Amino acid sequence: MPKTYDAIIIGTGQAGPSLAVRLAGKGKKVAVIERKFFGGTCVNTGCIPTKTMVASAYAAHVARRAGDYGVDISGPVTVDMKRVKARKDSISGQSRTAVESWLKGTKNLTVYEGQARFESAREIIVGAERLAAFQIFINVGGRAVVPEMPGIDQVPYLTNSTMMNVDFLPRHLVIVGGSYVGLEFGQMFRRFGSEVTIVEMASRLITREDEDVSATVREILEAEGVRVRLNARCISVSKRGDDIAVGVDCSAGPPEVVGSHLLLAVGRRPNTDDLGLQKAGVEVDKRGYVVVDDQLRSSVPGIWALGDCNGRGAFTHTSYNDYEIVAANLLDGDSRPVSDRIQAYALYVDPPLGRCGWTEAQVLNSGRRALVGKRPMTRVGRAVEKGETKGFMKIVVDGDTKEILGAAILGTGGDEVIHCILDVMYAKAPYTVLQRAMHIHPTVSELVPTILGELQPLVGQETGAGSAA
Numbered sequence: 084m085p086k087t088y089d090a091i092i093i094g095t096g097q098a099g100p101s102l103a104v105r106l107a108g109k110g111k112k113v114a115v116i117e118r119k120f121f122g123g124t125c126v127n128t129g130c131i132p133t134k135t136m137v138a139s140a141y142a143a144h145v146a147r148r149a150g151d152y153g154v155d156i157s158g159p160v161t162v163d164m165k166r167v168k169a170r171k172d173s174i175s176g177q178s179r180t181a182v183e184s185w186l187k188g189t190k191n192l193t194v195y196e197g198q199a200r201f202e203s204a205r206e207i208i209v210g211a212e213r214l215a216a217f218q219i220f221i222n223v224g225g226r227a228v229v230p231e232m233p234g235i236d237q238v239p240y241l242t243n244s245t246m247m248n249v250d251f252l253p254r255h256l257v258i259v260g261g262s263y264v265g266l267e268f269g270q271m272f273r274r275f276g277s278e279v280t281i282v283e284m285a286s287r288l289i290t291r292e293d294e295d296v297s298a299t300v301r302e303i304l305e306a307e308g309v310r311v312r313l314n315a316r317c318i319s320v321s322k323r324g325d326d327i328a329v330g331v332d333c334s335a336g337p338p339e340v341v342g343s344h345l346l347l348a349v350g351r352r353p354n355t356d357d358l359g360l361q362k363a364g365v366e367v368d369k370r371g372y373v374v375v376d377d378q379l380r381s382s383v384p385g386i387w388a389l390g391d392c393n394g395r396g397a398f399t400h401t402s403y404n405d406y407e408i409v410a411a412n413l414l415d416g417d418s419r420p421v422s423d424r425i426q427a428y429a430l431y432v433d434p435p436l437g438r439c440g441w442t443e444a445q446v447l448n449s450g451r452r453a454l455v456g457k458r459p460m461t462r463v464g465r466a467v468e469k470g471e472t473k474g475f476m477k478i479v480v481d482g483d484t485k486e487i488l489g490a491a492i493l494g495t496g497g498d499e500v501i502h503c504i505l506d507v508m509y510a511k512a513p514y515t516v517l518q519r520a521m522h523i524h525p526t527v528s529e530l531v532p533t534i535l536g537e538l539q540p541l542v543g544q545e546t547g548a549g550s551a552a
């Protein structure tokens with residue numbers, strides 16, 4: 084006989100634990116199943132550890148630039164990777180322990196440790212246990228893709244997960260993948276002291292971003308000595324003595340890059356292939372993401388999917404927002420759809436990129452009459468004072484409705500500044516509200532109203548597009 088619960092939650096990522104505790108708080112009998120580390124990707128191999136390491140890398144970078152600020156540091160700046168890792172482990176470990184003890188200490192909630200598999204639409208097997216519930220929530224997250232490139236089974240490689248064990252300085256880290264994860268690791272290890280080469284198949288880095296963003300991020304990385312190989316077609320890998328040779332077959336430059344370590348950062352896939360979803364009849368798309376509706380219900384009534392595994396977001400905040408949406412719909416009588424969400428995220432290179440809404444290219448493709456404001460960080464007082472003037476700020480607004488369509492803040496504080504723009508978008512207020520707001524001096528944010536006062540027609544739309552102000 085199965086053990087029966089009101090709700091079963093599979094995975095303790097960014098949605099599952101909060102939902103479990105909410106349900107348990109409402110008096111529901113809840114089971115939570117985790118097969119590995121409490122807290123999932125963000126806590127153990129994603130956001131928290133990487134941003135902790137980004138902070139160590141930033142400290143090294145600023146120390147090397149100390150002379151620019153009139154500060155003398157005698158002797159060379161070196162990085163003790165064992166201490167970098169120990170700091171990372173401590174911060175990440177505190178979060179993991181906090182999630183575990185939170186769940187284990189919650190009344191009405193039982194934690195199971197092991198791999199969960201559907202036995203039917205109502206039953207889950209975990210180890211020797213069989214559990215049943217009328218509500219099942221899937222929060223299984225994803226993992227790094229290992230691409231089927233020639234030679235990959237012949238060489239050792241790292242992923243974002245195994246990078247967490249690195250407590251030494253790779254002599255030359257070759258990173259396959261020039262997107263968010265690859266760029267963060269690339270700059271970080273360069274600052275730690277490694278040689279770094281980023282190999283990217285596309286003709287530019289972070290291809291989802293506008294070309295000016297890609298180009299400026301590349302300049303920032305190259306100025307620090309990161310090598311970037313673009314247009315890498317037919318990437319292959321092979322052993323070269325103790326090293327690893329990455330065949331890049333690029334249109335220009337040497338045909339291979341030889342490094343001491345290889346990091347694969349070419350994307351992620353959902354953890355839905357070993358969950359027995361077929362037995363439950365839950366539909367997945369061709370990439371394995373659970374197909375969900377606007378309230379995150381799967382194709383089977385009584386089964387929901389939250390977080391990275393539903394393909395509706397790939398961030399901690401989107402997963403947590405999934406929890407809020409499901410909880411609002413199920414427990415608060417508050418009908419909230421995912422489609423209300425405005426895209427927002429950050430790339431934690433230094434300076435960071437804060438993004439919300441559409442890119443300029445998306446706006447241009449939409450055919451909407453739009454205006455754009457752009458300002459280099461060299462013309463932002465706060466950035467000049469901090470000696471961090473790389474990057475730019477860009478905001479795009481609808482020329483007719485005056486709504487803000489999107490923004491990219493690539494510059495010091497960009498991950499924070501973006502929120503003043505995002506919140507006005509959520510408020511559905513015209514950009515003029517933000518343009519007239521008095522912001523604090525000296526901050527990066529104080530230039531946001533200024534940018535909105537200097538909008539120009541989008542390039543490609545100049546004819547007939549007047550000022551909307």
Ligand SMILES: Cc1cc2nc3c(=O)[nH]c(=O)nc-3n(C[C@H](O)[C@H](O)[C@H](O)COP(=O)(O)OP(=O)(O)OC[C@H]3O[C@@H](n4cnc5c(N)ncnc54)[C@H](O)[C@@H]3O)c2cc1C
Nearest residue numbers: 094096097118123124125129199223224390391397398399
């Ligand atoms: C290197 C890196 C850096 C990142 N940085 C950021 C960042 O700065 N900001 C940001 O917003 N996002 C970042 N992300 C993305 C973020 O980590 C994820 O979007 C977020 O963790 C998604 O969480 P989730 O709730 O979908 O599930 P996850 O956190 O992935 O958790 C899923 C859990 O389910 C468990 N599980 C899986 N299958 C089973 C099963 N069958 N039975 C039992 N348990 C199972 C797993 O063990 C895991 O604990 C980063 C990701 C990476 C890889």
